[in-house]
Amino acid sequence: MEFDIYFRKERDPRTYRARVTVLFRTANLIRYRIGAGGKEFIMEKLLFRKSNQWKVDRLNFIRPGYTRFNEKLISEIQAAIDREMEKH
Numbered sequence: 122m123e124f125d126i127y128f129r130k131e132r133d134p135r136t137y138r139a140r141v142t143v144l145f146r147t148a149n150l151i152r153y154r155i156g157a158g159g160k161e162f163i164m165e166k167l168l169f170r171k172s173n174q175w176k177v178d179r180l181n182f183i184r185p186g187y188t189r190f191n192e193k194l195i196s197e198i199q200a201a202i203d204r205e206m207e208k209h
Contacts (some may be wrong), residue, residue, distance in 0.1 A: 122209070126155075126201035131193050141202055151206075152178075155198060164199070175199050 122143040127136050139157035146152075151166045162180030177195065 128197045
């Protein structure tokens with residue numbers, strides 16, 4: 122399954138689009154590949170957990186020194202995936 126998500130970066134009025142592909146799905150786990158431009162990363166959602174469900178596996182675009190910015194960006198992407206998955 123593939124779908125598009127839309128998200129915003131902190132202090133940036135533009136809306137960005139990313140392509141999400143569901144790579145693997147079981148009753149306990151969903152693995153996603155998220156790609157936008159030349160950037161891509163793999164995330165897992167651990168469905169059996171009540172909190173801290175998301176795990177970032179691999180990514181190719183995080184620069185050191187931008188920790189808070191990257192955390193907010195990844196949180197926004199996770200929220201956008203959750204909103205889209207509720208529709209399906």
